[in-house]
Amino acid sequence: MKNLPILLLLCVAACSAYPLDRSARDEDSNMDLLQDYLEKYYDLGKEMRQYVRRKDSGPIVKKIQEMQKFLGLKVTGKLDSDTVEVMHKSRCGVPDVGHFTTFPGMPKWSKTHLTYRIVNYTEDLPRDAVDSDVEKALKIWEEVTPLTFSRIYEGEADIMITFAVREHGDFFPFDGPGKVLAHAYPPGPGVNGDAHFDDDEHWTKDASGINFLLVAAHELGHSLGLYHSTNTEALMYPLYNTLKGPARVRLSQDDVTGIQSLYGPPPASPDSPVEPREPEPPAPGTLAMCDPALSFDAISTLRGEILFFKDRHFWRKTFRTLVPEFHPISSFWPSLPSGIDAAYEVTSRDSVFIFKGNKFWAIRGNEEQAGYPRGIHTLGFPPTVRKIDAAIFDKEKQKTYFFVEDKYWRFDEKRQSMEPGYPKQIAEDFPGIDSKLDAAFESFGFFYFFSGSSQFEFDPNAKKVTHVLKSNSWFNC
Ligand SMILES: *[C@@H]1O[C@H](CO)[C@@H](O)[C@H](O)[C@H]1NC(C)=O
Ligand SMILES: [Zn+2]
Numbered sequence: 306m307k308n309l310p311i312l313l314l315l316c317v318a319a320c321s322a323y324p325l326d327r328s329a330r331d332e333d334s335n336m337d338l339l340q341d342y343l344e345k346y347y348d349l350g351k352e353m354r355q356y357v358r359r360k361d362s363g364p365i366v367k368k369i370q371e372m373q374k375f376l377g378l379k380v381t382g383k384l385d386s387d388t389v390e391v392m393h394k395s396r397c398g399v400p401d402v403g404h405f406t407t408f409p410g411m412p413k414w415s416k417t418h419l420t421y422r423i424v425n426y427t428e429d430l431p432r433d434a435v436d437s438d439v440e441k442a443l444k445i446w447e448e449v450t451p452l453t454f455s456r457i458y459e460g461e462a463d464i465m466i467t468f469a470v471r472e473h474g475d476f477f478p479f480d481g482p483g484k485v486l487a488h489a490y491p492p493g494p495g496v497n498g499d500a501h502f503d504d505d506e507h508w509t510k511d512a513s514g515i516n517f518l519l520v521a522a523h524e525l526g527h528s529l530g531l532y533h534s535t536n537t538e539a540l541m542y543p544l545y546n547t548l549k550g551p552a553r554v555r556l557s558q559d560d561v562t563g564i565q566s567l568y569g570p571p572p573a574s575p576d577s578p579v580e581p582r583e584p585e586p587p588a589p590g591t592l593a594m595c596d597p598a599l600s601f602d603a604i605s606t607l608r609g610e611i612l613f614f615k616d617r618h619f620w621r622k623t624f625r626t627l628v629p630e631f632h633p634i635s636s637f638w639p640s641l642p643s644g645i646d647a648a649y650e651v652t653s654r655d656s657v658f659i660f661k662g663n664k665f666w667a668i669r670g671n672e673e674q675a676g677y678p679r680g681i682h683t684l685g686f687p688p689t690v691r692k693i694d695a696a697i698f699d700k701e702k703q704k705t706y707f708f709v710e711d712k713y714w715r716f717d718e719k720r721q722s723m724e725p726g727y728p729k730q731i732a733e734d735f736p737g738i739d740s741k742l743d744a745a746f747e748s749f750g751f752f753y754f755f756s757g758s759s760q761f762e763f764d765p766n767a768k769k770v771t772h773v774l775k776s777n778s779w780f781n782c
């Protein structure tokens with residue numbers, strides 16, 4: 306304890322002399338940072354340099370406001386601490402305002418099939434990890450557009466992907482570790498469409514360093530023609546660290562709207578009932594959800610939300626919002642199949658089980674659980690059962706009902722075994738439910754059964770149908 310006072314004294318001497326000096330230096334470096342940031346990302350002309358030091362000059366205040374507004378900060382027009390903090394964050398090197406290239410307008414690819422080439426690699430990640438992340442990142446965009454991609458190994462691809470440090474042959478040298486992570490060029494010939502990643506970053510598969518998949522998905526959005534979004538939830542928001550880890554690599558509605566405004570929605574899948582000669586299919590998620598003929602593949606609750614699965618997508622209905630969100634399944638759970646058969650949530654295990662054919666998968670929130678898919682016969686179904694139509698978990702009894710054709714089985718979730726005495730006839734125990742089921746879920750003690758565009762609300766205690774509704778009645782159309 307003898308040393309303590311001395312340390313304190315030293316500190317008083319050193320610390321009290323320091324602040325003035327330091328704040329002056331901070332002020333200086335903040336002004337340099339501001340000038341650099343506004344020039345790089347907010348189209349501040351070089352002729353404006355003289356004004357930057359006079360922070361209160363009109364044009365600079367306006368630029369600061371523009372930046373604060375874009376990045377979702379409080380618009381003060383002043384270089385406050387939040388603003389300084391944001392300027393230190395890792396981000397994409399593409400400007401937020403103004404054009405990255407001299408090409409005016411909204412460039413987009415005039416073809417739907419594009420090639421890409423991974424020209425070289427970082428040493429931070431195994432090559433196959435980079436390969437698979439690039440593939441995943443492209444798939445995220447492919448899901449919601451008519452665009453398709455194929456990889457080439459030599460020659461000039463539409464999208465050339467490189468890792469480089471500092472000066473690397475364009476007018477935008479990288480800046481060493483931190484700050485600028487990558488940049489990409491909008492569609493067009495030559496360098497356009499290309500994506501460059503700063504190899505002075507520490508690229509990782511997880512969130513411990515800079516997550517490569519996340520940055521790649523963002524940069525490829527530029528390669529396809531998207532600019533930055535002011536929506537902090539969007540993949541195209543310019544700052545890196547508001548997006549947390551690989552679980553978050555998915556498009557927001559803002560990204561989907563953006564990319565579909567350039568390329569439109571994906572073509573209807575071959576097994577969909579839309580006739581090829583009919584007018585344009587409605588934009589997924591918006592018009593389709595209010596189609597009175599809408600049916601679902603499967604429905605499940607997930608942590609208080611309801612997920613309505615259809616082909617490659619699902620609607621996500623929360624009780625907070627009136628209009629459901631619409632997402633590709635793969636943007637949350639890349640290994641899940643499309644066109645699933647059944648899904649149910651076991652709330653006590655915080656798990657959702659997803660069925661397709663004779664396999665099932667388990668997810669927890671937006672994570673896929675290890676050890677899946679498993680065969681449905683491990684649950685105790687006889688070999689004659691090839692697929693499940695619908696499933697419901699009864700929270701109260703901790704039992705799951707599996708519906709297959711006109712029969713149902715009951716599974717004890719506590720004992721993890723199929724109950725004896727099944728299958729039974731659906732129509733006998735669920736009077737009023739006599740058509741083949743597509744989907745089912747439980748909410749507030751009621752069972753909701755879906756068959757085509759009809760929905761039956763069933764009271765399991767009274768053992769009767771209490772309402773007949775349209776399948777999409779949950780969407781407030
Ligand atoms: C990758 O290729 C680019 C363009 O040819 C070059 O500038 C860069 O230095 C290369 N990077 C590595 C890590 O070899
Ligand atoms: Zn960007």
Ligand SMILES: [Zn+2]
Binds near residue numbers: 475477488501
């Ligand atoms: Zn570059």
